Amino acid sequence: MPRFYLTTAIDYANGDPHLGHALEKIGADVIARYRRQCGDDVHLLIGMDEHGQKVQQTAAKDGVAPQAFTDEIAARFQAIWSKLGISYDQFIRTTESHHKTGVQALIRMIAERNPDDFYERSYTGMYCVGCEAFKQDADIVEGKCVLHPTRTLEEVEERNWFFRLSKYQGFLQNLLATNPSFIEPESRRNEILGLLAQGLDDISASRARLDWAVPFPLVLSNGETQGTYVWFDALPNYLTGTGFPDAGYEARWPADLHIIGKDITRFHVVIWPAMLEAAGLPLPKQVWAHGFVQLGGERFSKSAGVKLDLGEAIDRYGADAFRYVLLREVPFDSDGNFSWERFEERYTSDLANAFGNLASRAIAMVEKYFDGVVPAAARPDAELDDDADVAAYHAGMNGSRGWLLHEGLAAVSRMTARANEYTAATTPWAVAKEAARTAELEQILASLIRRIARQTVLLAPFMPTKVEAVWTQLGAPGTVAAQRIDALAELEPAGWRVQKGEGVFPRPAPPTAPPAK
Incomplete structure (x- = not known):
């Protein structure tokens, strides 16, 4: 069984999960579920980044110990991921x-293999607590970090351990030249190539006066012990999650896929590979950087006050509908906007009126005309166009062209629209009135149930709970999650006993005030 190890960025413990966090976790979960249905042995790693100056300062402001502070935040994140079915x-x-x-x-x-890669150096620079990083002039506008414009940059002067990142510039340039798919999409790779062309500076690997950190294992010449710089602590989680340094970690490492936001590509495509190369360890196979979700054109940001209550947003139509609409509306390779108006339009058109109505009508007609048993009939030529969309679905989902989950959903939507058009064109309710046309009716309804079953399997990674309800109403065997998504050609519903239930996607109530705050 092929192994597939994928990770998301670990979330920083300084507030509640927001829509950007949700986009990344839902996307990773869809990929994980898809790969499981393709027969892979999948391991999905997520988690929390809990050290650093920002956490230490926030905990002190709240009057609690950092560990108690991070325990409470970690519990809130895990509750949301459970609610979303991650x-x-x-x-x-x-x-x-x-x-x-x-x-x-x-x-x-690293120190043993390359003794000169860590060295002592005094440093003065502008530090952004929001990024937990020193900022270059290009990252500062009007004295503020471009990513955290509400925070005041701190001028920091201290003596630290530095990592000789500049030594690995040629290695990284060669990596991206010989393995361009290491970082995708292409726009993100071009950004990194531009960064490398400017030349790399060495980076701080430790911080003075930072108690809330992993103790840096090397001691300065003056006898001082420092805390590990937060990114040297956070990035290795993908490796330590495999059991490293204990024996057997190689069974999972290297990771097949790191899924991250586009704002942290430099850490994952420059610093992380350099650290692994310095240690003589294999690199991850690929980094995929998704874009931002914007609300009214503004990036979600706790510090800037642009936020939406994620729990309330999920409750509005349920977790599955939320998962579907978010990935249908926001391309997984670029930025996208979130609005309740567009959300309700997509929910109504795709789920309530198209897929949900298609399933309800077809199941009702099988119950009415064939006592609930799906008839056996040859596949009509009208279904053949679905084959191209099944191929397009896989191309969007399997990484061969990038992780274009929105394209996978668009392919299923075309299949649903085609099935509804087929229903309107064949008018099975009219055919049923003529006894001489029973064979024709059998073919029509068998085709509709077959199409719905296949769409249900394809939608399972996106809406695992709702499509399981449809699968049950179809009278299909086992669970939809157990179906091999790469074996749809063998899926044949003849003989299934359908049982109409409640509509899985009820039409929305009249609009109310959105829960955005």
Whole structure:
């Protein structure tokens, strides 16, 4: 059984999960569920990034210990992922003892293999607590970080351990030249190539006066012990999550796919590969950087006050509808906008009126005309156009052209529209009035149930709960999640006993005030 190890960025423990977090986790979950239905042994890792100056300051402001602060936030994140049906296999926290051991082991491995890669240096720079990073002039506009314009940059002067990142510039340029799919989509790769062309600076690997951190395992010449810089703590979670440095971690490492936001590509495509190369460890196979979700054209940001209550948004139409509409509306390779008006339009058109209505009508007609048993009939030529959309679905979902989940959903939507057009064109309710046309009616309804069953399997990674209800109403065997998504050609519903239930996608009530705050 092929292994497939994918990860998301671990979320920083400084507030509640927002729509941007949800986009990434839902997207990763869809890929994980798709790969499971293709027969892969999947391991999905998500988690929390809990160290750093920002957490330490926020916890102190709230009058609680950092560990208690992060425990409470981690619980809130896990509750939302449960509500959204995120089927993660592992939830890692950087405060776990094994992770700390692994981070220190990786740093020692680098130091032993390349003794000159860590060196002491005094440094003065502008530090953004929001990014947990020193900022270059290009990242500062009117004295503010471009990503956190409401935060005041801090001028920091201290003596730290530095990592000789500049040494790996040629290695990274060669990596992207010989393996261009290492970072996708192409727009993100071009950004990194531009960054590399400007030349790399060495980076701080430790921080002074930072208690809330993994202790940096190397001691400065003056005897001072410092805390590990938060990115040298956070990035190794993908590795420590496999059990590193204990024996057997190689069974899962390297990761097949890192899914991250476009704002942290530099850390994952420059710093992380350089760290692994310095340690003599294999690199992940690919990094995929999705875009931002915007609300009214503004990026979601706690500090800027642009937010939406995620729990209330999920409750509005349920987790499955939320998952579907978000990935249908927001391209997984670029930025996208979220609005309740567009959400309701998409829910009504795609789910209530198209797929939901198609399933309800077809099941009702099989009950009425064939006592609930799906007839056996040859596949009509009208179904052949679906084959191209099944291929398009896989092309959007399997990574061969990038992780274009929105294209996968668009392909299923075309199949649904075609089935509704077929229903209107063949008028089975009229055919049923003529006894001599029974064979024709059998073919029409068998085709409709077959199409709905296939669409249900294709939609399972996106809406696992709702389509399971449809699968049950179809009288299909087992569970929809157990169906091989790459074996749709063999899916034959003849003999299934349908049972009409409540509509899985009821039409929305009249609009109310949106829950955005």
